[in-house]
Amino acid sequence: MHPRITIKDIAALSGVSAGTVDRVIHGRGNVSRKARELVEQAMRELNYEPNLIASTLAYNRTLKITALIPDYRSDPYWEQPKSGIEKASLAVRHYGVQVEFVYFPMFSPSRFLKEAEEIIDANPDVLLFAPLFREESGQILRRCAARKIPAALINTDLEDQEALCYVGQDSFQSGVLAGKLLHFGLRPGDMVAVINLDKQIMHARHLLEKERGLRAYFSRHPWEDIGVIRADFEHFEDPQAMQEFLSGLLNAHSRLKGLFISNSRSYRILDAMAGLERPRLRLVGFDLLPANLAYLESNQIDFLINQNPVQQGYQAVMSIFNHLILRKKVERVQYLPLDIVVSENYSYYVAKEKGFQVLV
Amino acid sequence: MHPRITIKDIAALSGVSAGTVDRVIHGRGNVSRKARELVEQAMRELNYEPNLIASTLAYNRTLKITALIPDYRSDPYWEQPKSGIEKASLAVRHYGVQVEFVYFPMFSPSRFLKEAEEIIDANPDVLLFAPLFREESGQILRRCAARKIPAALINTDLEDQEALCYVGQDSFQSGVLAGKLLHFGLRPGDMVAVINLDKQIMHARHLLEKERGLRAYFSRHPWEDIGVIRADFEHFEDPQAMQEFLSGLLNAHSRLKGLFISNSRSYRILDAMAGLERPRLRLVGFDLLPANLAYLESNQIDFLINQNPVQQGYQAVMSIFNHLILRKKVERVQYLPLDIVVSENYSYYVAKEKGFQVLV
């Protein structure tokens, strides 16, 4: 264990030169059968393990990853995966891994496609992207395959497509979990509402999956006798409109006792409800935004589900690294934990996201 | 960005040799004021960052960490920190970090002290240990300080002592959290019991802290009107005795509706209650042992709190690595997240602990 076995040791033991050992290790050919067997024997005997440090130094290669994600300036959510990608890139920069960012407007499939094509033309070693648009993303993956550029997906999976890996949340299950969390405060006959605060709800597959999950929970637990309704609302930036929307909802359903906000905009609801007369409402939402955390702490939000968006970016880069530099196997689908966050435990998650503890 | 700046580049720019640059970087002295300033100037100008890979290769040092933890064969809990330490050691082995394990019997301060002394005599580079016994651990830390061996603590902190870092759980807060989780199923006037299944409860500071936390939660929420009692029981291996203990407890307190099991032995309670007639009891416990998970899945345990024991070991080794190899600052106190685990989200945590995704 102590003096690590080097290539020279096996060269000596098997009676050949370091060059031959190297050829065997890399399967470069030009090695006689006899020599190869001797070397393999010696490697097994001494339990040889190549020195990763020396190896990366000698390779002297560089791996260019281009990350294509929605513009974080138009949607603060994307700051988080971005920050995770940046952290990971700091951790692996010594190995010659370079990460470059390209952004596309959240709602523009055409710009998405155009940017992706430009990236592919620049011939990066890996493409890391968020395939928000199914059709265009399929095209991109096919072009990558044609040029032998491996692709890693985050946020949204394209199940049927060839890709190095997918790192993201399990939206359906997060809906199921929300059901569980909401049921604590409810009584038979109560109702809950799924609230989608988004512009183009039909395109937001995640939101629909979350709703499906929530409904699944309550249909698996029929004895709890909870009804589920759904309400979409686009003008969440307008406090006045929000307030009207909400009071309309509450007036229409007197037994509405729980809200499930399907994205990170819970705080919009509570901002709007500030003045409203209303019953005690159970509230479950997503993401540890400062505005949400304030309401969590004052117990106006009961639970936040943390989808670990920072980890999402981090883990995607690390998977690429593991695959291409360390040549390790990588899971095709990597779901991140769904953390249940309440006022009593949120501080740990915030600290983790700030991520003082960078690994290597 | 692309062609990384090397020591030669700054040597060229500042008009000195690589040797002098090296002396400046390491503050080895023997450099004229003028040369030093030129080099520093050039480093700033080119934004020089030493190549970690080349550096570790050239150092060719080895860092021996000895880990002293309770024997995992006598307490399965310790398999988890152990596995975390092993994982981390795999991740950093390329940097010359070697981890060696020494075990001590859970309940023997003298053996603990003896093993620690032997380790220190063997002169490791770092000592990583679980200071279960206050008095003896203080002695050990002082000996480490005298021999300039840095020490990292896991599981239990010695607040007043000099140490590189502490990685562990926040027991008090986990009790508070348990209070929050229990209260969901309770009504005013109900009672909860803290159940300590341990041999030497007075020595188990963590258990006492958890109880304090639970009581703190309910005294901060007096309107919930929940009474807290405590029950210690040592003979948890004996199903017959357990059953009598439990039925005694339930008979004595008719409004007992919640149990908080302060360590990982929740499954013992449920094993014993299998035949028992009993009201619907809310149950909160710790740790994702398979036996506990089975009860979680069948909803006989409502919540498990995950203290991330695997992470504990992992993070401790990584902190040592960050401090001594990467020369980064490390937080003195590192609390791990308190994950709330229910049947709807446990699978992610189990997958994480199995830890396919090893970082570097």
Add this chain to the structure above:
DNA sequence: AAAGCAGCTGTGTTCGCACACAGCCTTTAC
């Protein structure tokens, strides 16, 4: 028989940095 050509092999250089060492030149001591 000479030339050509594979198949196989060892040596040498490189990656960027750490550190030993020899070679200055200047100061101080006697």
Add this chain to the structure above:
DNA sequence: GTAAAGGCTGTGTGCGAACACAGCTGCTTT
């Protein structure tokens, strides 16, 4: 005055692996 003692500098070697290249064999070709 010389010797010793510094202060400061550049060169050179090594860490372990990757890869280029030259050299060696034995074989086929003409």
